[in-house]
Amino acid sequence: MRxxxxxxxxxxVAALYISGILFAIEAALKVRTExxxxxxxxxxxxxxxxxxxxxLVLGRSKFEGVSDxxxxxxxxxxxxxxxxEKNLKPWEIPxxxxxxxxxAMVRLSNMPLTRGNHADLLINGNATFDSxxxxxxxxxxxxxxxxxxxxxDGLGQRVKAALxxxxxxxxxxxxxxxxxxxxxxxxxxxxxxxxxxxxVSSFKPTQGSRNQFQLNFRNHxxxxxxxxxxxxxxxxxxGDEYLGLDPEFxxxxxxxxxxxxxxxxxxQMAILGDWYWATRQLPEVNWTPRPSEEHDKKAMxxxxxxxxxxxxxxxxxxxxxxxxxxxxxxxxxxxxPDAAVMKALQLAALRGVDVRIITTGKPDSLPVYMAAFHYxxxxxxxxxxxxxxxxxxxxxxxxxxxxxxxxVGTPNFDNRSFRLNFEVTSVILDREFAREMEDxxxxxxxxxxxxxxESFATRSLWWRGAxxxxxxxxxxx
Numbered sequence: 001m002r003x004x005x006x007x008x009x010x011x012x013v014a015a016l017y018i019s020g021i022l023f024a025i026e027a028a029l030k031v032r033t034e035x036x037x038x039x040x041x042x043x044x045x046x047x048x049x050x051x052x053x054x055x056l057v058l059g060r061s062k063f064e065g066v067s068d069x070x071x072x073x074x075x076x077x078x079x080x081x082x083x084x085e086k087n088l089k090p091w092e093i094p095x096x097x098x099x100x101x102x103x104a105m106v107r108l109s110n111m112p113l114t115r116g117n118h119a120d121l122l123i124n125g126n127a128t129f130d131s132x133x134x135x136x137x138x139x140x141x142x143x144x145x146x147x148x149x150x151x152x153d154g155l156g157q158r159v160k161a162a163l164x165x166x167x168x169x170x171x172x173x174x175x176x177x178x179x180x181x182x183x184x185x186x187x188x189x190x191x192x193x194x195x196x197x198x199x200v201s202s203f204k205p206t207q208g209s210r211n212q213f214q215l216n217f218r219n220h221x222x223x224x225x226x227x228x229x230x231x232x233x234x235x236x237x238x239g240d241e242y243l244g245l246d247p248e249f250x251x252x253x254x255x256x257x258x259x260x261x262x263x264x265x266x267x268q269m270a271i272l273g274d275w276y277w278a279t280r281q282l283p284e285v286n287w288t289p290r291p292s293e294e295h296d297k298k299a300m301x302x303x304x305x306x307x308x309x310x311x312x313x314x315x316x317x318x319x320x321x322x323x324x325x326x327x328x329x330x331x332x333x334x335x336x337p338d339a340a341v342m343k344a345l346q347l348a349a350l351r352g353v354d355v356r357i358i359t360t361g362k363p364d365s366l367p368v369y370m371a372a373f374h375y376x377x378x379x380x381x382x383x384x385x386x387x388x389x390x391x392x393x394x395x396x397x398x399x400x401x402x403x404x405x406x407x408v409g410t411p412n413f414d415n416r417s418f419r420l421n422f423e424v425t426s427v428i429l430d431r432e433f434a435r436e437m438e439d440x441x442x443x444x445x446x447x448x449x450x451x452x453x454e455s456f457a458t459r460s461l462w463w464r465g466a467x468x469x470x471x472x473x474x475x476x477x
Contacts, residue, residue, distance in 0.1 A: 080282075080287075083287060084265065084269065084287050087287055087288055087289055088112055088262055088265060088266075088289060091114040091262040091289055091291060092112040092113070093112070093113040093114065093115055093298055098429070099405060099429065100323045101319035101320060101322070101323045104319050105300070105302065105316065105319060105427070106300075108302075108310060108312050108316065109300065109301070109302045109303065109312070109316075111266045111269075111302065112300065113298055113427075113429070114261070114262040114263055114266075114289075114298070115262075115291075115297075115298055116261045116289070116291030116292055116295075117259065117262060117263045117292055117295065117296075117297045117299040117428075118259070118260040118261055118292035118294070118295035118297060119257050119258065119259055119299060119426070119428050119433050120257065120258040121255070121257055121433065121436045121437065121440065122232075122234065122255065122257060122258055123440060124244070124251075124252070124253065124254060124255075125155075125236055125242040125243040125244060125254060126243060127256075128234065128236050128242075128254070128256040129155060129158075129159075129236070131232065131256075131258050132224055133158065133159070133162050135224070135226045135258075136162045136166060136224075136226065137162060137165075137166070138226065139166050139171045139226045139227055140171065140227055141172065141227045141228075141286065142171060142172040142173070142227060142283065142285060143166060143171060143174065143224070143225070143226055143227075144223070144224065144226075144268065144272070144275070144285070145159075145174065145175045145176070145224050146175070146176040146177070146219075146221060146222070146223045146274060146275075147177055147182075147221075147222045147238050148177070148220045148221065148222055148410075149177070149178070149181040149182050149237035150177045150182045150185055150189075150237070150239070151184070151185070151237075151239035152184075152185060152186055152189045153240045154243075155238055155240050155242065156238050156239065156240075159238050160193060163193060163196075163198055164192070164193060164196040167197045167198045168196055168197070172199075173193075173197075173199065174198075174199050174283060175193060175198055175201075176271070176274060176275055176278060177202055178218055178219045178220070179202040179204045179205070180205070181218060181219075181237075182202065199279075199283075201275070201278040201279045202278065203219040203274060203277070203278050203422075204278065205218070205219075216420055217306060217420055218416070218420065218421045218422070219274060219421070220410050220411070220423050221233075221270065221271075221274065221303075221410050221424045222236060222237060222410055223270060223424060225264060225267055225268045227286065228264060228265065228268060228286030228287070228288070229260065229264060229286075230258065230259070230264065231258070231259045231263070231264040231267040231268070232256055232257070232258050232259070233256065233257060233259070233267060233301075233409060233410070233424060233425070233426050234254070234256025234257055234396075234397075234408050234409065235256065235395050235396045235397050235398075235409075235410060236254050236256050242254060242395075244392065249362060250392050250393075251391050251392040252392055252393055252395060253389060253392060253394040253396060254394075254395045254396045255397075255398050255408055255440070256408065257408040257426055257428070259299065259426060260290075260292050261289065261290070261291050261292045261295075261297070261299070262290075262291060263300060263301055264290075265287060265289050266300065266301035267424070267426075268285060268287075270301060270303040270424050272285065274422065297429070297430040298428070298429035298430065299426060299428045299430075300426075300427050301424060301425075301427075302316055302409075302424065302425050302426075303422075303423070304316065304417070304421070304422070304423040304425075305422045305423075306420055306422070311418060311419055313417055313418045313423060314418040315340075316425075317337075317341050317413075317418075318340050318341060320399070320401055320405070320407070321344035321345060321347075322347065322348070323405075324348055324401045325353065325402055326354065326403070327353060327355075327401065327402050327403070328345075328348055328355045328356070328399070328401060329354075329355075329356045329357075329358075329400040329437075329438075329441050330356075330357055330399040330400075331357075331358040331359075331389075331396050331397070331398050331441070332359065332396070332397050332398075332413040332414075333359060333360040333363075333393070333394055333395050333396075333412060334359065334360075334365075334368045334369075334412045334413060334414045335357060335359045335375055335376065335413050336368060336372060336414035336415055337413055337414070337418075338415060338418055338419075342375065342378065345379060345384065346379065349379070349382035349384050355382075355383075355384040355385070356385045356386075356441075356445070357384065357385070357386050357387070358386075358387045358388075358389055358394065358441075358444055359372055359387070359388060359389070360388065360393055360394040360395070361389050361390045361394070361448070362389075362390075362392060362393045362394075364393060366470075367470045368414065368470070369470075370467050370469075370470035371467070371470035371471045373467045374467050374468065374470070374471040375471075376451065376453040376456070377453045377456045377457075377467075379453065380453035380454050380456075381454065385450065386452075386453065387444075387445060387448035387449065387451065388448055388449045389444060389447060389448045390447055390448060390449055391447050396408075397409055397410055397411055397412060397413075397425070398437065398440075400441060402434075403435075403438075404429055404430060404431050404434050405427070405428075406427075406428045406429075406433055406437045407425045407427050407428070408428070409423065409424055409425025409426055410423045410424055410425065411424075411425060
């Protein structure tokens, strides 16, 4: 018996060492960054007992299986994409009429910059969900409702009741949530919706035989489309804390945007791509753009996903920052940028751009919060102004470039959003909307405390050590 047990242990250890070597080769070939590839390869060869399980869960930065899922219906999807492109063509803006990064953005996102759009800035939870629930109540054909996180609380019950009401009125309703982000959602909540005729699914990163260990990926998107006419996207999830009802984080600071016009078709494409991955079904929806009659804002949707050749989120931010001539104001709860984005911020500051960055002063994740101070200190001496929002938890993900480019979406300013999450942002080119964004930023500056990275070196040894340790974990934060 003992001999057999020793043999089993020996074979298991040998298998782990062999797996470590094989995974080290894979890491060297596939991990996106040179530093990451070296770190994984060394640890997999020298410490396979710990590194192999960790690599299976955390090591992969490309989400597998999406192309295979769409391949089985490739002809159908190509015809649909051709139809959508034809419908959007009259509203498409050529690169010569867009900003300097226009051509690159279109190629990366596979979405054109369009005219004929309208955008309403929605500041904080009450404005956002009042708008969304009014839109849901007005739906006549279908509702596409996707959030990273849905809670079974007061707001969650209001949302469920509104969706069930429209489903019973004959409106087709589709609800998608992230399996990990909404892990606490009880089955009765889902069953109530299904009983009313709502189609509900979760986005499972581990779905499919090739994806069993893809636990590190999240679908962090928050999107709603009603009848192909109106859409919403931004930072809010469905939960009472997003209305400022959680005493620990209240008041909650967040931002969404309501969109109308051809850009709605683009957001609809992003939702239905996720829905197809989750269900292998493609609902019938309206693909005819309905331009705003009273407004003519330029806008596009930029979906980010860890599925392709390029790190689209990081490249998006680099291109936008490099295109700035006068101003870069950005706000996000976490500030853990990658090397390329850091260089873009340094260059912007060196050429005299007014760079201001707001992060939360009330953290919900201490490691991410502490890691941010390392990157702030790296940017010291460049006249970049940092702020910590004081009243409550700041969760918005917005950016203002110069006096006409605004973004409102879901990506945080960190490695997870840049490389591991499915994210989406709206890009709005309009001076009037930019002035609304400017006013919003100015109010947030007034409620924030200035941070001075030059003074970080004088802080306690414990504090500086915690910052350095948190920074080491930045690739998986």
